[in-house]
Amino acid sequence: MRHRRGGVRHVQLPHWNSEVSNGVSDEESRAAHNALTFARWEEKTGPKAPHGCESVSYEMYNSEHYLEHLRRQDEAKQFKRGAARWLFLCIIGLGAGLVAVFVDVSIDKVFEIKMRINDEVYLSVVPVWKQYLAWVGTAMALASVAGILVCYVEVLAAGSGIPEIKCYLNGVDFPSVVGIHTLLAKAVGIVFSVGAGLPCGKEGPMIHSGAIIGAMVSSLRIDETIKPLIRTQEVRDLVAAGAASGVAAAFGAPLGSVLFAIEEGTSHMNPRIMMRLFVASSVATLVSRLWAGPKEGLPVGLLGWRVPVSFGRFANMDYYILEFAIFGLMAIGGGLLGALFNCLNKRLSLWRQRQVGPRGHRRFLEVLFVTFVIASFNFLVPVLATDGGPLMIEELPDTLALYWDTGTKSMKSLFHGQEDYDLRYLSLFAVMNFIFACWNYGVGVPSGLFVPSLLTGSAFGRIIGQLVNTHLIRHQNLPLQAHPGTYALIGACAMLAGTARITISLAMILMETCGEAEFGLPIFLAVMVAKWTGDYFNRGIYDLHIVEIKRVPFLEPQPERDMIRLQVRDVMARPVVTLELVCKISRLVEVLAHTSHHAYPVLYPGTHRMAGMLSQIMLRRILELGADQGAFYGARDAAPEKVIAWAEMTSVHPFRCKTPLQYEKLLSGHMDEYVRLGPYINRNSLFVLKYTSVYACYQIFRQLGLRHLPVLGMDGRLVGIVTRKDLILAEVEDDDSDREEVEEEAAYGTYSAWCPREDSLDSEEEVGSQISTHSTQSLQLTSERTLEDAVGGMGGAGGM
Numbered sequence: 001m002r003h004r005r006g007g008v009r010h011v012q013l014p015h016w017n018s019e020v021s022n023g024v025s026d027e028e029s030r031a032a033h034n035a036l037t038f039a040r041w042e043e044k045t046g047p048k049a050p051h052g053c054e055s056v057s058y059e060m061y062n063s064e065h066y067l068e069h070l071r072r073q074d075e076a077k078q079f080k081r082g083a084a085r086w087l088f089l090c091i092i093g094l095g096a097g098l099v100a101v102f103v104d105v106s107i108d109k110v111f112e113i114k115m116r117i118n119d120e121v122y123l124s125v126v127p128v129w130k131q132y133l134a135w136v137g138t139a140m141a142l143a144s145v146a147g148i149l150v151c152y153v154e155v156l157a158a159g160s161g162i163p164e165i166k167c168y169l170n171g172v173d174f175p176s177v178v179g180i181h182t183l184l185a186k187a188v189g190i191v192f193s194v195g196a197g198l199p200c201g202k203e204g205p206m207i208h209s210g211a212i213i214g215a216m217v218s219s220l221r222i223d224e225t226i227k228p229l230i231r232t233q234e235v236r237d238l239v240a241a242g243a244a245s246g247v248a249a250a251f252g253a254p255l256g257s258v259l260f261a262i263e264e265g266t267s268h269m270n271p272r273i274m275m276r277l278f279v280a281s282s283v284a285t286l287v288s289r290l291w292a293g294p295k296e297g298l299p300v301g302l303l304g305w306r307v308p309v310s311f312g313r314f315a316n317m318d319y320y321i322l323e324f325a326i327f328g329l330m331a332i333g334g335g336l337l338g339a340l341f342n343c344l345n346k347r348l349s350l351w352r353q354r355q356v357g358p359r360g361h362r363r364f365l366e367v368l369f370v371t372f373v374i375a376s377f378n379f380l381v382p383v384l385a386t387d388g389g390p391l392m393i394e395e396l397p398d399t400l401a402l403y404w405d406t407g408t409k410s411m412k413s414l415f416h417g418q419e420d421y422d423l424r425y426l427s428l429f430a431v432m433n434f435i436f437a438c439w440n441y442g443v444g445v446p447s448g449l450f451v452p453s454l455l456t457g458s459a460f461g462r463i464i465g466q467l468v469n470t471h472l473i474r475h476q477n478l479p480l481q482a483h484p485g486t487y488a489l490i491g492a493c494a495m496l497a498g499t500a501r502i503t504i505s506l507a508m509i510l511m512e513t514c515g516e517a518e519f520g521l522p523i524f525l526a527v528m529v530a531k532w533t534g535d536y537f538n539r540g541i542y543d544l545h546i547v548e549i550k551r552v553p554f555l556e557p558q559p560e561r562d563m564i565r566l567q568v569r570d571v572m573a574r575p576v577v578t579l580e581l582v583c584k585i586s587r588l589v590e591v592l593a594h595t596s597h598h599a600y601p602v603l604y605p606g607t608h609r610m611a612g613m614l615s616q617i618m619l620r621r622i623l624e625l626g627a628d629q630g631a632f633y634g635a636r637d638a639a640p641e642k643v644i645a646w647a648e649m650t651s652v653h654p655f656r657c658k659t660p661l662q663y664e665k666l667l668s669g670h671m672d673e674y675v676r677l678g679p680y681i682n683r684n685s686l687f688v689l690k691y692t693s694v695y696a697c698y699q700i701f702r703q704l705g706l707r708h709l710p711v712l713g714m715d716g717r718l719v720g721i722v723t724r725k726d727l728i729l730a731e732v733e734d735d736d737s738d739r740e741e742v743e744e745e746a747a748y749g750t751y752s753a754w755c756p757r758e759d760s761l762d763s764e765e766e767v768g769s770q771i772s773t774h775s776t777q778s779l780q781l782t783s784e785r786t787l788e789d790a791v792g793g794m795g796g797a798g799g800m
Contacts, residue, residue, distance in 0.1 A: 461491020
């Protein structure tokens with residue numbers, strides 16, 4: 001099973017009693033109601049999304065007592081709140097810049113130590129096999145540090161972290177994805193994985209590290225300083241600013257970093273957020289460029305074109321219009337190679353999921369094995385290509401030095417090398433770097449994909465440039481002008497765009513790092529054509545890992561075309577567990593113990609008409625504080641007017657109880673009492689009608705950052721609810737065993753649990769008087785179940 005990419009494949013159910021409604025034929029109605037969603041797929045085959053991932057709401061929690069809380073705030077402090085926000089953004093940029101400097105300095109030192117060990121062995125006049133053992137042993141020792149940090153400390157430190165941050169900004173949170181342990185494992189691990197000579201870069205992990213710094217800054221009591229109206233939105237914006245700062249600190253490209261955050265990260269961009277991203281990115285760029293000058297031997301404080309990842313200035317950027325055809329063909333090749341890379345990496349990643357696992361000894365041993373193979377190859381090629389004796393990197397020609405040097409230095413050499421490279425060893429380097437990068441991406445070490453993709457593309461581009469220079473310019477006397485290094489630049493753009501499907505931001509980053517804005521048109525042509533070519537075959541590498549490998553319920557930018565003919569009633573979840581405005585304490589504890597929902601529709605007593613939504617976080621606060629605050633009352637007592645203060649219910653205060661059983665013990669003497677939920681419900685909750693197009697519902701849900709969306713009938717009564725998993729259409733792959741299971745059970749009519757009958761879709765009978773657990777069969781829904789300790793919950797304002 002996977003998120004659908006082509007047409008929806010429907011499971012045909014027998015004995016269907018459908019009726020024609022709204023001008024839709026019987027056949028069309030049957031096909032529509034057979035639409036398989038992510039949520040219904042999970043109900044029958046078990047959880048598919050990663051364990052612990054939860055949706056986040058960016059909706060304002062507009063309850064009565066929150067409005068009272070706002071009225072009491074001092075409006076004279078608005079200026080101080082605005083100043084605090086800009087100060088926090090500067091702190092994020094400063095933090096991301098300092099982490100980038102630490103990583104950059106550490107990588108240089110580790111590489112220097114590695115080369116020093118190799119030189120000392122060489123100067124000891126030992127056989128070449130001893131130098132080989134020292135080279136491979138050093139690489140495996142360095143890689144083992146990175147592997148330990150991932151396999152035994154924090155598994156989310158693996159890879160680049162860009163897919164996880166994209167999910168976070170899309171509204172899907174993972175445990176520890178923006179935690180301090182992840183930052184330490186990421187920043188330290190990338191130093192050793194790059195130093196070990198693995199085909200990876202620091203740029204992707206720097207994006208993840210910057211996002212973590214943004215999350216850490218958001219914990220600096222923003223409820224008391226910034227006092228945001230919607231806390232989850234404020235945290236999301238600070239994390240986005242951190243991610244942009246990570247790009248800016250890694251490349252020294254503030255404009256490209258903002259475009260990257262817009263293109264790849266944020267789902268809810270607007271000019272206000274863009275300005276905040278630019279401020280944080282500018283500070284991060286300033287910090288990284290302050291370091292880049294002294295690194296090149298310049299006085300401290302002297303700024304200029306030097307950036308942390310500088311590809312150098314090109315002496316000649318002229319080109320003829322005829323060369324656009326060659327650039328276009330190179331872009332098509334980059335898109336094809338990127339699609340092949342993604343296809344191979346997907347199969348390898350799925351194999352790793354089944355055979356290796358996310359942590360433990362197997363994954364650590366894989367790290368050592370991959371490092372052994374790559375280090376052995378990179379050492380033996382230069383040795384065998386020369387006289388077969390011990391070597392120093394200074395003795396190697398430019399072509400063979402590519403095998404030993406860092407990725408950034410190798411790219412700079414390919415861009416600006418004046419002498420022709422040996423095409424035999426350059427071709428071998430390009431092919432093997434492609435294979436090793438694909439193999440390494442997903443190994444249990446922190447690893448970015450920017451530099452390996454750029455390096456592979458620049459090697460292929462350099463080959464084409466030399467061939468063009470030799471056969472077309474010298475022999476055919478064609479009016480071509482571009483230098484082979486220019487073709488290397490186009491190849492680098494095409495390869496990364498074909499793999500990651502990054503376009504405008506990549507073009508801007510490369511123009512900023514090269515300082516060559518006049519070459520923007522060929523770069524833009526290369527990235528767009530490469531992206532279009534790759535999109536014809538599969539997703540970008542980051543979206544592929546999110547959707548098809550990790551199976552995260554990710555809401556992509558555009559809804560599916562098939563959603564236009566689907567109605568919300570075809571995908572909504574029901575029956576719905578509901579509460580009433582005046583509710584018994586025993587009922588609240590029962591709901592908390594037997595469901596895993598994160599919000600509950602609250603109805604007017606004796607009706608199916610909605611009064612609002614109550615988040616699970618708010619429900620737990622009421623149960624913990626209600627008795628002490630005098631909010632509970634007996635059946636014969638008058639309802640108290642006093643409500644629990646909003647400040648007492650914010651996430652600054654930890655929960656007293658962690659499991660439903662603890663709530664049962666805490667409230668054992670209050671089970672027969674009642675509480676008014678009216679002051680605490682979100683009366684700002686949106687809703688859709690059951691005949692609304694799923695296409696429109698998807699756009700509303702994604703653009704507003706919702707977590708739940710109630711569904712009402714034509715008479716205004718609650719008939720269902722929609723979450724993000726209900727808005728993702730799924731299909732069964734031909735080679736997937738789930739398809740056989742789905743079709744077999746459909747043949748016997750056993751899919752009624754998730755595929756409702758036509759008559760039930762139109763009926764509006766009671767939807768919430770009972771606790772329904774059919775949608776959570778695979779969860780542990782007992783009174784000992786540990787409740788979510790996240791601070792987000794329904795999202796909302798001021799700390800909810």
